Amino acid sequence: MLRVKADLRELCDAFSINNEEIEHYLDVETGEIIMWMDPIVMGVLDEELEDELEEGFGERYFRIPKIESREAYQLMVEFTDTVTSSSLRDLLRAALNRHKPFREFKDVLYDFPEEREQWFKFERDAHRQHVLQWLELHHITLESL
Structure with a gap:
């Protein structure tokens, strides 16, 4: 069981955003909610964030689902x-x-x-x-x- 200091309200806010260009991730080490925006749409690529999310996906970073x-x-x-x-x-x-x-x-x-x-x-x-x-x-x- 992972114990994380995170704000449930912020998690719910992330869940409620139904936008294909935005993903939210929970960092289980810090409790931070990280927002990732599609670089094609936003015109900006954050390679460091991309790499970090990819390397830690499913262990440190968990994609927060969004309401369909x-x-x-x-x-x-x-x-x-x-x-x-x-x-x-x-x-x-x-x-x-x-x-x-x-x-x-x-x-x-x-x-x-x-x-x-x-x-x-x-x-x-x-x-x-x-x-x-x-x-x-x-x-x-x-x-x-």
């Missing part, structure tokens, strides 16, 4: 099913069936601040659970900072 679009969409569906107001639930379901469901979903919640906060908590809790499962899979235990 379909998983993020499913979270919105699950949250919608918990909404007690039938009118808001209908608005959210309609938003999820539009061309840009992520944007539409957030736009609907913008007008409902209490439910919007409930959504953020629901989403944070789901991300936290996923990250904790990932840590367990890799036999990593977080210690307090």
